[in-house]
Amino acid sequence: ACGGGGGGGTEAPAEGGAMTIGYASSNLNDTGQTFVADGARAYAEANGLTIQVQDAQEDVVRQQDQVKTMIEQGVDALVVVPVDTEAMGPITAAAQEAGIPLVYVNRNPFGEDQPPEGIYYVGSQEIVAGRMQGEALVEMMGEEGNVGILMGILSNEGAIKRTEGNEEVLGQYAGINILAKETGNWQRDQGMSLTENWLTAYGDDLNAILANNDEMALGAVQALQAAGRDDVLVMGVDAIPDAKEAVKGGSLAATVLQDLYGQGNMGTEIAHQAAQGNSPAQLTWIDFVPVTIDNVDEF
Amino acid sequence: MSKESVENAVKQNGENGHAKQAAIEILKKYGIVFVLILMIIGISVLRPNFLTPNNIFNVLTQSAIFGIMALGMTLVITSKGIDLSVGSVLALTGVVAASLGQSAAATSKFFPGLGELPLIVPVLAAILLGALIGAINGGLLSYTGIPAFIATLGMMTIARGFALIYTGGSPISSLTPAFTRLGGRLGVVPIPVIIYGIMIVITWILLNNTQFGKNVYAIGGNIKAAEVSGVNVKKNLILIYAYCGMLAGVAAIVFAGRVGSVHPGAATGYELTAIAATTIGGTSHAGGIGTVWGAVVGALVLSVLRNGLTLLGVHAYWQQIIEGMIIVVAVIIDMRKNARKK
């Protein structure tokens, strides 16, 4: 991310020589997604490709429209971060019909299955991030305690899966109690308000907060600091710079790094490969890494 | 109607023998159409592939979902109301329809042992549920007198909540082939476009050729006039919002057919797009003024704009800025028709 100028991407589509990659983001309002897009742009720049970035603003239909328009415009390959992984059928079909390689990044539309011919996936499983948070929490807190979960937008897959991962792990311990699950809509201010309200509702009973992303986690940290509570463990996901700082400073117990930049970069590379007629791997896993004070300096 | 109006405009002025003035009159009256044509010409010059049949159908398909919602919104706004709930109603009716339109294996999750239902079941479910929710909106605001803004804002949150509860937050997919066929084509024409066309015609007749339509204009134009003329304002308001909700249900069907899955968070913010399309098309929030063709053109302005900005490869952030500016400029140009004194 860079300030002021807008990070490129206004390039015109290929007139002749260079290849054009169509990149459909789910939501560029989402900090995490800007890192994915940055990774994609960096690859394109380094390899002399033209990349066109579209933003669906969390709207599946709009994403479908953008992809179809880019196909119409004649891009050489597509990179898509799905808004809704269940709704990628028509996009997959359109790309196949047009014979354009399509790489899904960050959110997996295929679950356990193998992607069909000409379609690729680069990323990780959201549920893993939730599990990692849960495991890290159990390790730090012990097998007893009360937890609040700050969810993202209730209908977002990231919110659902990460929460599911949290519950899956925490549910194994009879001593661990989930006090509340509420939505902070991915926003720091809302995570903060909710935490304030939890502190009133549960007071000293609240031992830990697992947030679906770092923004909300940092909001929770803010609320806890204002209330003079340093006994509550807070964890986020994404490992954004602010969060890494907070982990270093000890206010955030842990976050989960998802190499978003790497996903975008790799996704674009695979799209490039496929467009050149090579046959790259259909599935590329980029794993989550838990980040705590012990290893934060490595990132 | 647009034809009749043109004729009228021509005639009115033609009688005064000013053919040139007549042309200006038309230009003013249909300002937004000219804005649209200008946009189309501009984009086609820069990107010739804009005018391929395929892309044209794409644009039409892209405008179908919020275009259908804009039709209902036209009635609502013409009656001096507003409906903020249509996006959420789309999501709720959509997930319900999708749950009734899942293929045999998947259906079981919601209705165990029910098997695959004929397409008519989810379609009717969405339409009726939409109409019911709309009727509740209309009933609330007409019987309690609360502002439409509040009644439908409340419904916006409520319907979204129910969609989440109904689905547990996850999308509903694995629709039957018959259902997703609705997102396909009939011959060369995309079925969403056909459905949109049918809705345009129905709404057009409703607004222009029925007593109900006249009542919509009267309620919006001068509610006292409607009352003293013996129009049953409450009943008509309920019908207006029910129709708007029903069209949100129709839009949900098109949505489900196109996307093959409905998400409880779907269509968030579509209410603003539908209202914007309606307003760009000249329907006035002051009530009493609104046309079906205006809503259609307004929806097209938005979809051509988005399609064009994508084709032109404009940076995503700048797309937002340019879209905002063009909406404002389009309406400014269109406004000149009302310019009077000074």
Added chain:
Amino acid sequence: MSKESVENAVKQNGENGHAKQAAIEILKKYGIVFVLILMIIGISVLRPNFLTPNNIFNVLTQSAIFGIMALGMTLVITSKGIDLSVGSVLALTGVVAASLGQSAAATSKFFPGLGELPLIVPVLAAILLGALIGAINGGLLSYTGIPAFIATLGMMTIARGFALIYTGGSPISSLTPAFTRLGGRLGVVPIPVIIYGIMIVITWILLNNTQFGKNVYAIGGNIKAAEVSGVNVKKNLILIYAYCGMLAGVAAIVFAGRVGSVHPGAATGYELTAIAATTIGGTSHAGGIGTVWGAVVGALVLSVLRNGLTLLGVHAYWQQIIEGMIIVVAVIIDMRKNARKK
């Protein structure tokens, strides 16, 4: 004012010697206050910790951000307008202010070599930028005659786009301690609450005791009559929207101070919350009717509701549904004050 109005209500009826009727009159006039009190009583009975000083300050702090926006919105809606851009204006002014209010090390990213600026710089920047954007809104709609809905919808998209471009999509954090101090407390009282209080007083005086305020009511009451009565409608509309934008800037400062970071996607949808607060407080979209205390009470209704639902441990999905229902019911109860005939 609320006191004066109560006295008036009492007097008006007292003169008729009906003390009981006077009580009913007050109840009706301040229906929404009683709804609020009822809510507070209900929640406190179920959860006694609701009434701890700390939680009360929490509720007040939580209502401060959209409450400040609702104050500006009160002027706008009273003048028969609407401002959909306030959420985006908060984000844009917020990121600009944050970029000017970063600690020395971080600042360099935006303005290399500038070092740490005194707090007044980001604060003034947010306020002035907010007022400027608002003035553009007001100028657009008053000089071109386009609907406020369109002008501010356009601005909503445009301002958001600029916020994204300015930041490249990432949040701006590492604010100076002086800045984040604004999110802290002065003695026991949270500074956001103090700022909110000051804004309430300023807006109250502006609306009730200045010529500008009288003009706001006149413009909303009948714009043509206002013009004939010598009100400079255009100038006043620009001022109204500028004030609303300025308050979005103030809200941005509070936001940044409280959260310690501003995201270009911040405050999405806050315009609806602000409008809802205003409308719950009895400001009429038909124009000419609006009070500052109404906006404050409306904002409180929303924040008490949200706080209460959390305290009660209501499931996240159901919170949405209940919130929607209570908003509608609150306004229905409040509406009874206008109940006349039949």
Added chain:
Amino acid sequence: MTEQPHVLEMKNIIKNFPGVQALKNAELSVEAGEIHALMGENGAGKSTLMKCLIGIHPPTSGEIYFDGKLIENYSTADALNMGISMIHQELNPVEHRPIMENIWLGREPKNRLGLVDHKKMYEMSKEVLELIDLKEDPRTEMRHLTVAKMQMIEIAKAISYNAKLIIMDEPTSALTNKEVEQLFSIMRKLKENGKSIIYISHKLDEIFAITDKVTVLRDGQYIATEKTADLTVERMIKLMVGRDITEMFPKVACEIGDVKLEVKNLSNGKHFKNVSFQVRKGEILGVAGLVGAGRTEVIEAIFGIRSADGEIYIDGERVSIHSAEDAINNKMALLTEDRRMNGIFPMLNILQNMTISNMKSYVKKNKLVDHKRMKTDAHRFIETLSVKTPGIHQKIENLSGGNQQKVLVARWLLTEPDILFLDEPTRGIDVGAKAEIHKLITSLAGQGKTIVMISSELPEVMGMSDRIMVMHEGRVTGIIENRKDLTQEEIMRYATGAVEEKLA
């Protein structure tokens, strides 16, 4: 006259509004084939009684018999079906719809498919418009019509219901003689066909010209019903007001000073051309003309709310006025013709309505407004103009039409103007108040103010003015000294363009 059965009987009607008892024991009996006048001061409750009858406000208590049957709990739609129709005092046009849809609203003709039959509607509308002799295309949108034409459409609409009983609440307040004559001939026709009409008007000459009987209300109370033929003007006024009013047009000659306002060659291409005139201090210039002559447009242009070319001089100095604000700064005031459209702020209270134009003078040194002085002023004018209201915090919407007008008069008097433009200043105002306003106008002239008064009531113009400017189709056809022997016919000759004075 032979004894006819009563088509309508209203007995002991009481109607309470919050804080106001509009009707206390009102009564009204109307026979078939009768034109029955309902008289009373502004706020006496005439419109309210009629709204009770047509089903807009159900009465708080009392009985209504229509056609001998007790009718209760009915809506407006029911009333229309029973055969009662009404021309409302406040015009109710659906502005952006065509004339024909306005007329047939709620009862559109339909074809076999149940769809609205526009062709038939057009034909039917043509017929109705012919009845009132209005040459307008039924497809013209209402907003393009002048107030007078809208009023004629309302009349046409009320007649088209073919109702047994037609209520006419001040149908002539916006009409000139020609249309009034037309209305009267329609009324006579209706009467011949056995229809009954309840006629409300503040113009006494009309009452004597057309009605058979008169019922008088005062303060919501029934006072008397008498045959019109048995009444004199004095007696009728006394019944209404409860006291004698002697002078109808109390014009007293006052000293006329230097030229205050001069208008030279004012044109705006569309509505008027080359309008030039002078008015002096202490002078009242009456402006007469047929509806649509462009009188309103001329003074709106002078007042800066309509653009025009030409020159305006005040006290011999050229001024440039581009907005009402400029005009007010030049000590001008304009009482507009269309009260609802650009006069009142319906939802605002009397205080706000009255003080808005004078707000600048209430701003104290600390930039805040002086509420105390505002209230004192408002109370003072409520008293001087005897506005009937429970208090200054009443919404103006809830006042009777005449009382709304008084509030607007007060609005402008508060600005202490030197030049007053009064566009139909006594429209809808009762005799008593009219006399008061006339007295006020005269006394303002006496104080050296310059007054330009548009009026479609020739007796008023002739009674009040020092000189009369007559307009026809946007041109000034004559500026006449008001002489004792001036006749209405002479003015009408100028107004119809039959003669045109050579103006220097």
